[in-house]
Amino acid sequence: MLARGVTNLSDAYSGRLFTFAGGRDGLWRVVLNRPVSGEPLASVDRLAVLMGDARVEARWLLRGVTSYERYVTADEKRSLLAAQPPIGRPEATCAALIPIRKSAEWWQLPQDARRAVLEESSHHIATGLKYLPAIARRLHHGHDLGEPFDFLTWFEFAPRDRNAFEDLVGALRATEEWQYVEREVDLRLERG
Amino acid sequence: MLARGVTNLSDAYSGRLFTFAGGRDGLWRVVLNRPVSGEPLASVDRLAVLMGDARVEARWLLRGVTSYERYVTADEKRSLLAAQPPIGRPEATCAALIPIRKSAEWWQLPQDARRAVLEESSHHIATGLKYLPAIARRLHHGHDLGEPFDFLTWFEFAPRDRNAFEDLVGALRATEEWQYVEREVDLRLERG
Numbered sequence: 001m002l003a004r005g006v007t008n009l010s011d012a013y014s015g016r017l018f019t020f021a022g023g024r025d026g027l028w029r030v031v032l033n034r035p036v037s038g039e040p041l042a043s044v045d046r047l048a049v050l051m052g053d054a055r056v057e058a059r060w061l062l063r064g065v066t067s068y069e070r071y072v073t074a075d076e077k078r079s080l081l082a083a084q085p086p087i088g089r090p091e092a093t094c095a096a097l098i099p100i101r102k103s104a105e106w107w108q109l110p111q112d113a114r115r116a117v118l119e120e121s122s123h124h125i126a127t128g129l130k131y132l133p134a135i136a137r138r139l140h141h142g143h144d145l146g147e148p149f150d151f152l153t154w155f156e157f158a159p160r161d162r163n164a165f166e167d168l169v170g171a172l173r174a175t176e177e178w179q180y181v182e183r184e185v186d187l188r189l190e191r192g
Numbered sequence: 193m194l195a196r197g198v199t200n201l202s203d204a205y206s207g208r209l210f211t212f213a214g215g216r217d218g219l220w221r222v223v224l225n226r227p228v229s230g231e232p233l234a235s236v237d238r239l240a241v242l243m244g245d246a247r248v249e250a251r252w253l254l255r256g257v258t259s260y261e262r263y264v265t266a267d268e269k270r271s272l273l274a275a276q277p278p279i280g281r282p283e284a285t286c287a288a289l290i291p292i293r294k295s296a297e298w299w300q301l302p303q304d305a306r307r308a309v310l311e312e313s314s315h316h317i318a319t320g321l322k323y324l325p326a327i328a329r330r331l332h333h334g335h336d337l338g339e340p341f342d343f344l345t346w347f348e349f350a351p352r353d354r355n356a357f358e359d360l361v362g363a364l365r366a367t368e369e370w371q372y373v374e375r376e377v378d379l380r381l382e383r384g
Contacts, residue, residue: 065338072302144333144337
């Protein structure tokens with residue numbers, strides 16, 4: 001008897017796993033595709049955000065899984081839960097997909113050192129909180145899937161919050177944490 | 193152009209991903225297969241420990257990936273690195289594979305609460321340290337792979353350290369952390 005294949009996923013896991021397909025199809029029109037660090041992603045017209053391990057025809061497929069919190073404390077979690085908006089608000093017609101890979105040095109740091117860089121030095125969680133409820137965010141992990149990016153962060157916001165979003169990504173890129181980022185692409189999208 | 197399939201893994205990832213194949217083949221003879229909590233694993237004669245995403249003929253296949261430390265602090269990491277033996281010592285002819293799934297309640301806890309249960313209350317890391325260098329250990333993560341088990345822990349030890357290993361697993365099962373374990377199987381193995 002052969003064990004189940006990888007595509008035969010449980011419902012619970014399919015609800016956590018997302019595939020970002022860059023190509024000719026999808027709800028989102030690509031308005032910017034800028035390599036910030038390292039290798040770029042091939043140019044595409046549209047992006048589809050698909051649930052599960054979708055093997056669709058595309059120029060590239062990036063996968064990531066939503067997961068438990070690696071750094072957020074109980075107090076931070078309460079603040080986030082109180083303020084964070086859902087994905088899919090009708091007015092949020094702007095989006096960004098920011099795939100990131102961190103260095104081997106980052107992954108070799110113990111938990112307390114990574115937390116210290118991420119929050120005590122870089123204020124990553126506090127910075128994100130400042131832009132709630134304007135900017136919705138969903139984090140997908142790829143490191144343990146063997147993906148080319150460790151993180152795929154998906155953001156959604158209304159056109160009026162475009163400047164706020166620039167401030168947010170600018171603040172994060174200026175941090176100590178970002179010194180561990182060895183590959184980053186900045187994809188901006190608009191619905192329709 | 194279709195993006196790469198799941199079986200086309202990078203060398204770096206193939207070196208972190210392990211498949212445990214229960215069936216008729218493999219270096220390890222199964223001497224015990226005991227369900228501790230929840231559903232058992234089907235009875236098998238032998239276990240093969242394979243690198244990468246091995247799709248071999250087997251009764252069951254369990255996959256997990258070695259990864260960065262979720263809880264270990266810098267001090268604890270130094271102590272572990274100083275004392276932990278490698279996998280594959282010639283004298284370590286006994287092994288155990290302990291697949292575990294934790295509850296949804298565990299995964300919803302924030303990072304600081306999980307750390308507090310795991311170490312400050314349950315002394316998981318300190319308990320493991322007490323049994324070094326006798327008992328070698330390798331932890332594989334399955335939660336973000338959609339596997340039936342969140343963790344596959346592999347232990348290797350010499351026959352003279354069998355009692356020490358019983359003490360170790362007994363101590364861990366008596367902890368607060370283990371109240372979050374909803375499925376656990378205890379497989380014991382001997383080489384040859």
